[in-house]
Amino acid sequence: MINETALIESKALRDSVLERTDTLDKVKALSLLPDGMHVTTAVIAAYFGVTTEVIRQLKRRHHQELTTNGMITLQGSELEEFKRDTLSRYPTSYPQPRSSLTLYSRRAVLNVAMLLRDSDVARQVRAYLLDMEYLARTQPADAQDTAGNDALDARIDQRIDQRIADTLGKTVVPMFNALIATSGEHRRELIDLRAGIQHVEHRIRRHQARLQRLEAGLASSTPTVTMAAMDAMNGSEFEDHVAALLRRDGCTDVVVRGGRGDHGVDITAVTPDGRRVPVQCKRFAPYLSVTSADMQKFIGGSKVLRISDVSLFVATCRFTTEAVDIAAETGVTVVPRGLLEEWSTGAPLTILK
DSSP states (O other): OHHHHHHHEEEEHHTTTTTOOOOHHHHHHOOOOOTEEEEEEEHHHHHHHHOOHHHHHHHHHHHHHHHTTTOOEEEEEHHHHHHHHHHGGGGGSOOSSSSSSEEEEHHHHHHHHHTEEEHHHHHHHHHHHHHHHHHHHSOOOHHHHSSSSHHHHHHHHHHHHHHHHHIIIHHHHHHHHHHHHHHTHHHHHHHHHHHHHHHHHHHHHHHHHHHHHHHHHHTOOOOOOOHHHHHSSOOOHHHHHHHHHHHHHTTTEEOOOOSTTTTTEEEEEETTTEEEEEEEEEEETTSEEEOOOHHHHHHHHHHTTTTTTTTEEEEEEEEEEEHHHHHHHHHHHOOOHHHHHHTTTTTTOGGGO
């Protein structure tokens, strides 16, 4: 199997897996600009957990390769047009660039992941790519053709578990058996270590079986949506997505009300036990926050409509401390970015039960 160092050092190997941009979202949600295609230097640095200067240095060292894979730098009229057509769709607090703006496509971001040495996220992306490469070489061609990307990713996860369990069961445990057979004073300690390893092996195998059962159950349920996909939605698409989640969790009479005259309430619904639910949806950039003013507007709207048995404020970003405090005082349940991601990937929202 190709190792990580070879992937970092070989451009040919990097080029061979650049189509696997879906790997990025398997490791961590990547927030795209409103055009749904690019990220800025600051966003890519945050994604990999490094400074913007590290990304700039990488850009200087590998400028040609990154440019080939979708990195662009806008200046002059191109920059003004992009600011007008794309960045203007962000709230006004977005830090506008002055003279130039470098943008990375998802392909270029994956390219960066294969070049960054000192980033845990980049290492996870590379590990995922290497496992996919291993499966591509070991699985029969006809199986690859009939199985989709989701099935391939599931096999990767299962294979990782299987490889760990097999290593413990077929290599580590026999090694301990040999040591115990020839040991003297440390025999008791070796036996205890072997028991511990066998316990881990059994837990991994049980975990793998649970994942397979869960995967079989989810196959027939509502498809999951990543944060990256939600970040690429417009406001009405995001409201429709939240409405679908409400229906998935058993709510009835789900009505999308978003638009002018909605009184701060985008969706109304009824929980499985008959409680009325007003919902506010905010599809903000992940580095922004829902403020106390946003919360107060929603609370006022839900009271006007007299439908406040259960109130939800769902957002693709965080909530300010003031907004959270107001929500707690008035009985509003906040669903910030992290909880929204869990809800969108299959976890039910507890307040709706």
